[in-house]
Amino acid sequence: xxxxxxxxxxxxxxxxxxxxxxxxxxxxxxxxxxxxxxxxxxxxxxxxxxxxxxxxxxxxxxxxxxxxxxxxxxxxxxxxxxxxxxxxxxxxxxxxxxxxxxxxxxxxxxxxxxxxxxxxxxxxxxxxxxxxxxxxxxxxxxxxxxxxxxxxxxxxxxx
Amino acid sequence: xxxxxxxxxxxxxxxxxxxxxxxxxxxxxxxxxxxxxxxxxxxxxxxxxxxxxxxxxxxxxxxxxxxxxxxxxxxxxxxxxxxxxxxxxxxxxxxxxxxxxxxxxxxxxxxxxxxxxxxxxxxxxxxxxxxxxxxxxxxxxxxxxxxxxxxxxxxxxxx
Amino acid sequence: xxxxxxxxxxxxxxxxxxxxxxxxxxxxxxxxxxxxxxxxxxxxxxxxxxxxxxxxxxxxxxxxxxxxxxxxxxxxxxxxxxxxxxxxxxxxxxxxxxxxxxxxxxxxxxxxxxxxxxxxxxxxxxxxxxxxxxxxxxxxxxxxxxxxxxxxxxxxxxx
Numbered sequence: 001x002x003x004x005x006x007x008x009x010x011x012x013x014x015x016x017x018x019x020x021x022x023x024x025x026x027x028x029x030x031x032x033x034x035x036x037x038x039x040x041x042x043x044x045x046x047x048x049x050x051x052x053x054x055x056x057x058x059x060x061x062x063x064x065x066x067x068x069x070x071x072x073x074x075x076x077x078x079x080x081x082x083x084x085x086x087x088x089x090x091x092x093x094x095x096x097x098x099x100x101x102x103x104x105x106x107x108x109x110x111x112x113x114x115x116x117x118x119x120x121x122x123x124x125x126x127x128x129x130x131x132x133x134x135x136x137x138x139x140x141x142x143x144x145x146x147x148x149x150x151x152x153x154x155x156x157x158x159x
Numbered sequence: 160x161x162x163x164x165x166x167x168x169x170x171x172x173x174x175x176x177x178x179x180x181x182x183x184x185x186x187x188x189x190x191x192x193x194x195x196x197x198x199x200x201x202x203x204x205x206x207x208x209x210x211x212x213x214x215x216x217x218x219x220x221x222x223x224x225x226x227x228x229x230x231x232x233x234x235x236x237x238x239x240x241x242x243x244x245x246x247x248x249x250x251x252x253x254x255x256x257x258x259x260x261x262x263x264x265x266x267x268x269x270x271x272x273x274x275x276x277x278x279x280x281x282x283x284x285x286x287x288x289x290x291x292x293x294x295x296x297x298x299x300x301x302x303x304x305x306x307x308x309x310x311x312x313x314x315x316x317x318x
Numbered sequence: 319x320x321x322x323x324x325x326x327x328x329x330x331x332x333x334x335x336x337x338x339x340x341x342x343x344x345x346x347x348x349x350x351x352x353x354x355x356x357x358x359x360x361x362x363x364x365x366x367x368x369x370x371x372x373x374x375x376x377x378x379x380x381x382x383x384x385x386x387x388x389x390x391x392x393x394x395x396x397x398x399x400x401x402x403x404x405x406x407x408x409x410x411x412x413x414x415x416x417x418x419x420x421x422x423x424x425x426x427x428x429x430x431x432x433x434x435x436x437x438x439x440x441x442x443x444x445x446x447x448x449x450x451x452x453x454x455x456x457x458x459x460x461x462x463x464x465x466x467x468x469x470x471x472x473x474x475x476x477x
Contacts, residue, residue, distance in 0.1 A: 011258050012255075012258050012259050012260065012314060012315055015317060017258075017315075018315040018316070018317040019315075019317045019318075021255045021258075021259070021311055021312075021314075021315035022312060022315050022316055022317050022318060024251060024252075024255065025252060025255060025308050025311045025312050025315070026312075028248045028251050028252055028308065029248075029305070029308055031244075031248065032244075032245075032248050032301065032304065032305070034244075035244060035245075035301070049237065050234075050237075050287065050293075052287050052288070052289055052290050052293070053290055055289065055290065056290070075368075078367065078368075080244065084243060084244065084247070084402060085349075085350075085352075085353060085398065085402065086350075086353075088247055088402070088406055089346045089347075089349060089350050091251045092342060092346050092409045093342075093343060093346055095254075095413075096330075096339045096342065096343060099329045099330050099335075099339075100330050100339070101330065112318075128368065128370050129370075130370055130373065131370050131371055131373065131374070134368075134370070142350065142353070145350065146347070146350070149343050149346065149347055152339055152343045153339075153340060153343050153344075155330060155339075156330055156335075156336040156337075156339035156340050156343070157336070157340055158333060158336040158337045158340050159337075159340060159430075170417045171414075171417050171418050171419065171473060171474055174476060176417075176474075177474040177475070177476040178474075178476045178477075180414045180417075180418070180470055180471075180473075180474035181471060181474050181475055181476050181477060183410060183411075183414065184411060184414060184467050184470045184471050184474070185471075187407045187410050187411055187467065188407075188464070188467055190403075190407065191403075191404075191407050191460065191463065191464070193403075194403060194404075194460070208396065209393075209396075209446065209452075211446050211447075211448055211449050211452070212449055214448065214449065215449070239403065243402060243403065243406070247406055250410045254413075271477075
C-alpha cells in the first residue's frame with residue numbers, strides 16, 4: 001500500500017511536473033468557466049436552443065420566442081470553442097514537454113506566458129477589445145505551444 | 160527490453176491509475192459514440208452538410224435538397240460538443256489527480272460519479288428528458304471535475 | 319537536481335512512450351494548423367464573424383458586408399471540429415495505451431495508421447475528395463483508437 005502511494009506520487013514530486021499540473025489545472029478551469037458564462041448569458045438574454053430549456057417560461061408560442069440566438073451568447077461560445085482548439089493542444093503537448101526534461105525556469109516561462117495569453121484572450125474576446133488585441137494574445141499562446149512541441153519532437157523523435 | 164517494459168507498466172500497476180485509465184477510457188469511448196449516433200441520424204434523416212456526401216442520391220437539385228439541418232442531428236451534435244467541453248477537462252484534470260496520490264476509494268468515488276453523470280447527461284439530452292434532468296447531470300459532472308482540480312492544485316501548486 | 323531530472327526523463331526514455339510522444343505531437347500540430355488555414359480563408363475570402371475583426375475595412379455598412387459565412391471557411395471549421403472529436407480521444411487513449419505495456423511494433427502500427435488516416439482525412443475534407451474517401455479515412459482512425467481503448471481496458475480494468 002505505502003509502496004504504491006510512493007510510486008503514484010513520484011511524478012508529482014518533480015518540480016517541472018508540479019508546475020505543469022498547476023498551469024494545466026488553471027487553464028482547464030478557465031476553459032470550464034466558459035460554460036458558466038454561456039449559461040449566465042443564456043439565462044439573462046433569454047436565448048436558448050433546446051425546447052425543453054424554455055418550458056419554465058410557459059407553453060407553446062410563449063416559450064418558443066426564447067428559442068433564438070443572441071450575439072452575446074454566440075460570442076462566449078466562440079471563445080469557448082477557441083479555448084478547446086488551443087488549450088487542449090497545450091495540455092497534451094505540455095504533458096509530453098514536462099516529461100521531456102526541460103529546465104524548470106524554461107518550463108515555467110512557457111507555462112506562464114501561455115496562461116497569461118489565454119486569460120488575456122478571453123478578456124479580449126468577451127469585452128471585446130479592438131483588434132489586434134485578441135489576435136495577438138491568440139498568436140502568443142499558439143507560439144508557446146509550438147515551441148513546446150518542437151522540444152518534445154526533438155527529444156522523443158521515434159517514427 | 161524487459162527493464163523497459165517494467166518501467167512502462169509501472170504507472171499502470173498503480174490501482175488509482177488503473178481506475179483512472181478504466182473510467183477515462185469509458186467516457187472517451189462514450190464521447191466517440193456520439194460520432195456514430197450523428198452519422199446514424201444524418202443517414203436516416205437524410206440531412207447532410209457536405210455536397211460530396213449527397214452525391215449518391217443523384218446529381219443537381221435532386222441531391223441538393225439533402226443539404227439541410229435536421230433538429231435530431233443538431234441535438235446529437237450539441238450533445239457531442241458538450242462532451243468535448245466536459246469530458247476533455249475530466250480526462251486532463253483526472254490524470255493529474257490520479258498522479259497526486261489520492262486514496263483509491265476517494266478516487267473511485269470521483270470517477271464513478273462523473274462517469275454516471277455523463278452517461279445520464281447523454282440520455283437526458285437525446286431522449287430528451289424534461290429539465291432540470293440534463294442541467295443536474297451536467298452540474299454533477301462539472302462539480303466532480305472541480306473537486307479533482309482543487310486536489311491537484313493543492314498538491315502540486317508551483318506558480 | 320540531477321536526480322529529479324533523471325526521474326522526469328524516465329518515461330521519455332521508454333521507446334513506446336517516445337513513439338507516442340512523436341505521433342501525438344504530430345497529430346496535435348496538424349490539428350493546430352487548421353486554425354491557420356481557417357485564418358487564411360477568412361482573410362482571403364473576407365468572411366468574418368466578429369465585428370471588431372472587420373474594422374480595418376472601414377466603418378459601418380462598408381465593414382458589415384464582411385460579416386458573413388463562406389463555404390470554404392465553414393469547410394475548414396468542420397474539419398477542425400472533426401479533428402477535435404477524433405484526435406483528442408486518440409491523444410487521451412493513446413497515452414494510457416502507451417503506458418499499458420504494448421509491444422513497440424504493435425504500438426507503432428497503431429500510431430502510424432492513425433496519423434496517416436487523419437492526414438488523409440484532412441486532404442479528403444479540404445480538396446474535397448469524393449466519398450467514400452473522407453468516410454473511410456475517418457473510419458480507419460476511429461477503429462485504431464477503439465483498438466487501443468480495448469487494450470487499455472483489458473490491461474487496466476478496475477471499476
